[in-house]
Amino acid sequence: MDRIVVIGGGPAGLSAGIAAAELGAPVTLVERNAFLGGRPVEENYASITPYLEDAAMVMGRMEERLRAAGDVEVLLSSEVVHAAGDGPYGLTIRTPDGERVQEASAVVVATGFTHFDPGRETQLYGYYEFPDVIALQDLEAMLKEHHVVRPSNGEAPRRVCFIQCVGSRDRQIGNEYCSKVCCGVASKEAIEVRQLLPDSEVFIFYIDMRMYGYWERQLYWPAQEEHHVQYVKGIVTEVLPKDGRLLVRGEDTTMGRPMETLMDLVVLSVGMEPSPGTRKIAGILGLAQNKFGFIEAQQPPLDTVGTSRPGVFAAGAALGPSDLEDCASSGGLAAARAVALWRQHQTVGAR
Amino acid sequence: MDRIVVIGGGPAGLSAGIAAAELGAPVTLVERNAFLGGRPVEENYASITPYLEDAAMVMGRMEERLRAAGDVEVLLSSEVVHAAGDGPYGLTIRTPDGERVQEASAVVVATGFTHFDPGRETQLYGYYEFPDVIALQDLEAMLKEHHVVRPSNGEAPRRVCFIQCVGSRDRQIGNEYCSKVCCGVASKEAIEVRQLLPDSEVFIFYIDMRMYGYWERQLYWPAQEEHHVQYVKGIVTEVLPKDGRLLVRGEDTTMGRPMETLMDLVVLSVGMEPSPGTRKIAGILGLAQNKFGFIEAQQPPLDTVGTSRPGVFAAGAALGPSDLEDCASSGGLAAARAVALWRQHQTVGAR
Numbered sequence: 001m002d003r004i005v006v007i008g009g010g011p012a013g014l015s016a017g018i019a020a021a022e023l024g025a026p027v028t029l030v031e032r033n034a035f036l037g038g039r040p041v042e043e044n045y046a047s048i049t050p051y052l053e054d055a056a057m058v059m060g061r062m063e064e065r066l067r068a069a070g071d072v073e074v075l076l077s078s079e080v081v082h083a084a085g086d087g088p089y090g091l092t093i094r095t096p097d098g099e100r101v102q103e104a105s106a107v108v109v110a111t112g113f114t115h116f117d118p119g120r121e122t123q124l125y126g127y128y129e130f131p132d133v134i135a136l137q138d139l140e141a142m143l144k145e146h147h148v149v150r151p152s153n154g155e156a157p158r159r160v161c162f163i164q165c166v167g168s169r170d171r172q173i174g175n176e177y178c179s180k181v182c183c184g185v186a187s188k189e190a191i192e193v194r195q196l197l198p199d200s201e202v203f204i205f206y207i208d209m210r211m212y213g214y215w216e217r218q219l220y221w222p223a224q225e226e227h228h229v230q231y232v233k234g235i236v237t238e239v240l241p242k243d244g245r246l247l248v249r250g251e252d253t254t255m256g257r258p259m260e261t262l263m264d265l266v267v268l269s270v271g272m273e274p275s276p277g278t279r280k281i282a283g284i285l286g287l288a289q290n291k292f293g294f295i296e297a298q299q300p301p302l303d304t305v306g307t308s309r310p311g312v313f314a315a316g317a318a319l320g321p322s323d324l325e326d327c328a329s330s331g332g333l334a335a336a337r338a339v340a341l342w343r344q345h346q347t348v349g350a351r
Numbered sequence: 352m353d354r355i356v357v358i359g360g361g362p363a364g365l366s367a368g369i370a371a372a373e374l375g376a377p378v379t380l381v382e383r384n385a386f387l388g389g390r391p392v393e394e395n396y397a398s399i400t401p402y403l404e405d406a407a408m409v410m411g412r413m414e415e416r417l418r419a420a421g422d423v424e425v426l427l428s429s430e431v432v433h434a435a436g437d438g439p440y441g442l443t444i445r446t447p448d449g450e451r452v453q454e455a456s457a458v459v460v461a462t463g464f465t466h467f468d469p470g471r472e473t474q475l476y477g478y479y480e481f482p483d484v485i486a487l488q489d490l491e492a493m494l495k496e497h498h499v500v501r502p503s504n505g506e507a508p509r510r511v512c513f514i515q516c517v518g519s520r521d522r523q524i525g526n527e528y529c530s531k532v533c534c535g536v537a538s539k540e541a542i543e544v545r546q547l548l549p550d551s552e553v554f555i556f557y558i559d560m561r562m563y564g565y566w567e568r569q570l571y572w573p574a575q576e577e578h579h580v581q582y583v584k585g586i587v588t589e590v591l592p593k594d595g596r597l598l599v600r601g602e603d604t605t606m607g608r609p610m611e612t613l614m615d616l617v618v619l620s621v622g623m624e625p626s627p628g629t630r631k632i633a634g635i636l637g638l639a640q641n642k643f644g645f646i647e648a649q650q651p652p653l654d655t656v657g658t659s660r661p662g663v664f665a666a667g668a669a670l671g672p673s674d675l676e677d678c679a680s681s682g683g684l685a686a687a688r689a690v691a692l693w694r695q696h697q698t699v700g701a702r
Contacts, residue, residue, distance in 0.1 A: 011653060019687035023374060024694055048652065062653060169567055176568040208559040213672045216520055217527040256607050301399065301675035302362060302413060305683070321564045324652035329677065332656070332684020336370035339687075343375055 002345050003028045004338045005104040010038015012316020013110030014062040015331025021069035023339045028073045036063045046143035049184045050218035083285050087311035105345040106311045106338035111277035113317035116167025116270040125239045133266045143192050157264035161203040162186040163236045168271030179271030180321035183210040186269045187219040194227040203230045278318045294320045305334040313337050353456040353696050354379045355689045361389015363667020364461030365413040366682025372420035374690045379424045387414045397494035400535045401569035434636050438662035456696040457662045457689035462628035464668035467518025467621040476590045484617045494543050501615050508615035512554040513537040514587045519622030530622030531672035534561040537620045538570040545578040554581045629669045645671045656685040664688050
């Protein structure tokens with residue numbers, strides 16, 4: 001029988017799967033990892049924005065709700081490798097037990113993002129050259145262990161800085177978009193570093209603080225007022241080793257002057273790029289993509305989930321930079337559209 | 352029979368109504384205006400972000416889709432005035448034909464926002480004192496008519512400026528949130544002014560440019576590069592009349608010096624506050640609200656639509672500052688949750 005196939009078991013895929021199954025449709029969720037939870041679980045996020053709740057626990061709650069939701073089949077360590085038809089689709093799924101074909105009335109693509117690889121601009125910040133230059137997700141893993149140290153010597157850092165917009169808002173590298181969440185995530189991690197290491201000084205070098213909606217008061221003001229994180233409007237142009245520490249050079253645009261400052265730990269706020277899964281599934285299903293490789297919604301802004309193929313919907317960061325709320329909400333709309341189509345097919349089939 | 356009642360016929364309510372009806376649930380949509388389309392229609396928006404499409408046309412497409420979606424009853428010039436029960440609810444709806452009671456398995460609250468009234472800080476910007484100080488929505492109405500003039504003398508303005516964060520990010524007036532869309536809307540309107548009046552100079556005074564996601568390349572860069580809109584990081588502290596024009600005073604924070612400049616037209620980028628309808632329905636249904644009066648989601652970030660009452664979901668700007676994508680997506684999730692509940696009630700009722 002036709003099912004709804006959700007591809008991806010992160011925040012958007014779980015949201016879509018829950019909504020579809022609670023609407024009474026049979027759901028097959030295909031996840032390439034051996035576990036559900038997406039990036040927050042895969043990359044060992046300590047906590048999620050904006051309330052600093054344990055990431056694994058939040059994602060675990062979603063997994064429980066999915067598994068309790070009705071006719072739900074979860075295929076782990078599995079991938080969609082081929083699609084036949086033009087809606088409904090016959091999807092070939094490679095599972096640990098071999099390949100199978102699943103008829104799908106509708107497909108929800110929730111294949112998410114990957115972090116920008118700062119090695120692509122290694123000449124600027126030295127991500128692969130200097131051990132104490134790390135990325136947001138590296139710091140998350142340390143925060144998860146409640147153990148934040150300089151990788152070079154295992155000591156607690158006294159001065160920590162975040163550099164925003166690494167791989168975002170950057171025409172030279174071709175990512176002419178804002179990755180939407182990095183300001184919030186950096187502020188959240190900065191708060192956690194200050195809580196864990198009260199003697200540390202923490203700086204955030206930013207172009208614009210994109211703390212839209214409630215993040216302003218949930219993260220940005222508390223970071224400054226309660227946790228004394230120091231926000232510096234400025235552009236960092238290079239990071240160099242000096243005296244066993246890191247020299248951060250750039251321009252302080254508020255003061256209007258060049259800036260040089262020593263840090264123990266530099267955290268690159270890397271932006272979002274389409275995940276390999278997003279690129280792959282776009283190819284398999286023949287979905288229109290934008291110039292960055294994200295799946296392109298066809299009728300934005302008021303249909304956020306429709307793709308260029310009938311019966312294929314996309315949700316969350318497969319569509320572009322997304323926060324968790326975006327994932328939950330667009331997952332829900334995608335599920336509603338998918339189930340409406342599945343119901344049509346049931347009615348036709350019953351004739 | 353139990354229906355799903357959607358309260359509000361703007362972007363979020365239409366999205367929710369469409370999704371619910373396409374899922375086969377009977378929908379009653381209650382709208383206080385005599386027409387659908389919400390703020391974009393009510394306030395005569397010329398076009399919507401980010402693609403400058405005609406606002407009435409876009410909203411009209413949604414209305415058409417709603418009316419074609421199945422068992423949909425639209426009650427215009429109507430209001431929910433009372434609620435009995437604790438899910439399902441018996442909602443008393445006041446219509447032009449008198450009051451009626453509607454049983455509802457689930458309710459979607461999509462009662463939207465209202466613009467911050469800049470008269471609340473009239474001492475700063477003179478919205479009610481100087482005719483050439485207007486707000487975003489006033490300029491929209493002029494753009495709709497392709498006739499942008501100085502209200503004081505009917506002449507085309509040569510120098511136009513936008514002042515961002517009026518009623519947003521402002522602790523003194525109690526709105527400690529960013530209204531999320533004003534940077535995009537101001538940039539969109541600035542582009543349209545430059546298209547309509549090629550001889551004009553257009554300035555945007557901002558604190559941070561909140562052009563998250565794709566807006567960066569859809570609006571922010573084109574505004575600067577193709578349309579020569581001038582962005583000035585600075586805080587405007589007062590607007591005064593001078594020589595028949597407006598003297599705009601403040602601080603240019605990039606240059607680090609005080610700023611005084613003459614403008615012909617000053618546009619206040621007013622933020623979002625809960626609509627009267629949001630405040631009223633929160634009282635009628637007993638929904639938890641945050642300190643600003645918006646309805647509070649109970650399980651954010653990964654359940655964006657659940658409220659403090661069973662079976663009552665909220666979507667769009669009833670929950671807080673929202674862009675059109677937020678409205679479409681959260682409307683969809685709210686519909687999915689509402690229909691799942693309606694189906695349960697049908698099953699129980701059929702026993």
